[in-house]
Amino acid sequence: MSSVREVKVATEVPGPQSKAEAEKLGSFFDNRAFYFVADYDKSEGNYIVDVDGNQYLDVYSQIASIPVGYNNPTLTKAAQSREMISALVNRPALGNFPSSHWHDSLKNGLLKVAPEGCDKIFTAQSGSEANELAFKAAFMLYRRKQRGEGVEWSDHEVSSFANSFHGRGFGSLSATRSKAVHKLDIPSFNWPQAPFPALKYPLDKFAAENAAEEKRCLDKVEELITTWQFPVAGLIVEPIQSEGGDNHASPAFFQGLRDITQKHNVTMIVDEVQTGFGATGKFWGHQHWNLTSPPDIVTFSKKAQTAGYYFGNPRLVPDKAYRQFNTWIGDPARVLMSKAVVEEILARDLVSQTARVGVALYSELERLATKYPQLVRNLRGKGQGTYIAFDTTDPASLVKKMKSLGVNIGTCGTQTVRLRPMLIFEEAHIPFLISALDKALGSA
């Protein structure tokens, strides 16, 4: 059976049904960011259907969070399992009374795909929470090393990068440096912010300049760590800055970060909330770097369908019970879903598929970049699976036009269109996507 489905958009977007539903919801739920109201019962694979019957090829995937397609049969089976019903009905306080199924859920799910060197896990419910828990682990480790040396307990910080997005809690938001709207009016810790390399494209044309730019940023990171008014306990970095505009850096840059963090005893946290679970053509984005030693902590969410952090160093477990703790410590129902996601990804070798399809997709986009040099600029993500993006003049209208042509696609940063297809996106889906983009760009 072909996974390619006919796409049909018969109304304006959002259509009248979507608008009516949105208005109903608006009486008690903020509806201002709605694109449309979806009919998930009719959605399937790479295709999302709205309540007006419009169908879209979905390369936005619920803000990069649908891993293996709508109504995926493996996931449906997991959702119907006896273990799932129990996890939903008998929600435990996992730190006090874990279920007899908990070992299997983790061991044969999230632990099966643990990043090398990170064989332990703390489970959570969102990317923000995962990052905040990682910060707390880093702080507690820092003080564990320093205890007795007279360092005041609150005097340590997490460094992050300009344009980074690490979530919206008070701690994760303090590290977030993307759009102003994310931070406006919200009190924030005064934590250091390092510059993230601004690479020039195409990469092969600007090799020397880009190397110099990365060195500048690394020097600045080291300077911040050594001169900041308080000790820097942790450094958090995304493999690709996603909300900030799909900003990439080279493996050498990340190896440089690893060297600096080790030299200065700083916990290196890799935020794989958006890059993890295969979309870059490797299971974890940081696997592209060939680090000489693993990151201290790797956080995840989105396509994992649950959240948490992996780590290796047992000293990242605080010295006493209940210091890293909360009532639910994640959700076993969502961990069961992640187990099914892992099964599906591994059984169908979807990471390799994504790497392969990404190559074909990238070269089609290169063709469009040549055809529309003003409208498709700084194409990036080569060799990063389907994690591809480009800059354009008016991303919001382009994306709106794409919806009317039957493609659900998203933006990031201020001038960027980002592709976030699911891992089940195939070569067969490329022609429609490219032809819609061609039409949309041609009429811009």
Next chain:
Amino acid sequence: MSSVREVKVATEVPGPQSKAEAEKLGSFFDNRAFYFVADYDKSEGNYIVDVDGNQYLDVYSQIASIPVGYNNPTLTKAAQSREMISALVNRPALGNFPSSHWHDSLKNGLLKVAPEGCDKIFTAQSGSEANELAFKAAFMLYRRKQRGEGVEWSDHEVSSFANSFHGRGFGSLSATRSKAVHKLDIPSFNWPQAPFPALKYPLDKFAAENAAEEKRCLDKVEELITTWQFPVAGLIVEPIQSEGGDNHASPAFFQGLRDITQKHNVTMIVDEVQTGFGATGKFWGHQHWNLTSPPDIVTFSKKAQTAGYYFGNPRLVPDKAYRQFNTWIGDPARVLMSKAVVEEILARDLVSQTARVGVALYSELERLATKYPQLVRNLRGKGQGTYIAFDTTDPASLVKKMKSLGVNIGTCGTQTVRLRPMLIFEEAHIPFLISALDKALGSA
């Protein structure tokens, strides 16, 4: 069919199977706070069973979070529904692409039990997240009122009370004032902390002193609000300080807080994470107060089986979309479970039952307090459903002894045993609980 089940503890607690399972889990998951590993398939109603086959009457209920019993049939039905399977398999970004079922899930679930005057909702995944979102809403509202008046955006604060517990994120933890272990080593905002009344028991004996104590605290709250170095945007308070030791205050005290917050334009956030959903004999703890105007925000989690906040003032919705936002905005699967919880509570009138059973339970505990005046002190929670607690000399050993006698019961604060039965706890369960307590206290 009787809901009373035979209780049997045949091993030490934790038993050998629990220990073996805990050790297996310990290789990748922090197991130091495990009491035992549970067999939820065999657990039912008020009874939890562990992997050694031990059975316990559960009056701790997963840190006060199981609402209507293990393997509740109404919840099981919801877990098997078509809507649930879709919510699990097709997890949406609710702010962008809500499902066509979303309106019904909220309208016929959480909105059905919305506190009076709070008819709008923002959904979340944990109590910490709910409180942080509430803080953000309060901050944005504050600045919305002040904008243009030259107040620097980070210069505003949330006030909370000594001994309060509002969660473990960086913002919610800043407001949390219970045990030191919760906060140690974690950077925190310097937000004001007000004293919470320390009432003396029995209440009728100390009426005048307690009224004076409450007045002292109210005066201090007003002083903090008017003299703090930065404007105070919000005030958060639990109806009963739960993690902090089950500390109560009178309706007059809370009405005083409402008057002060209104007078000084401070958003009043009532944290009903633990008190909400019926356990105090009213659906919301704050319904005991007969406030002259509703709280601005009410947060919930735990027994709701999902989380979020209710509010009434439309200006608590920030002026622009995406300011209060995240990828998932809660979990529709858990919201469906909360709908089933609401159905079950309303259909069986479990809040009235809890109020009624609480009266009987309290008078049995009064009897024990008379029998063991040194070991059952400051009995509190009269007229608060089954939300009852007392101070004792060595709560940890008492709770341990209770487990060996077949009762799972918890502590809070530093010297308190708290009762947190589910809403399905009946008069028929009281004799076994009281007789076990009698035995445990008698052998102390």
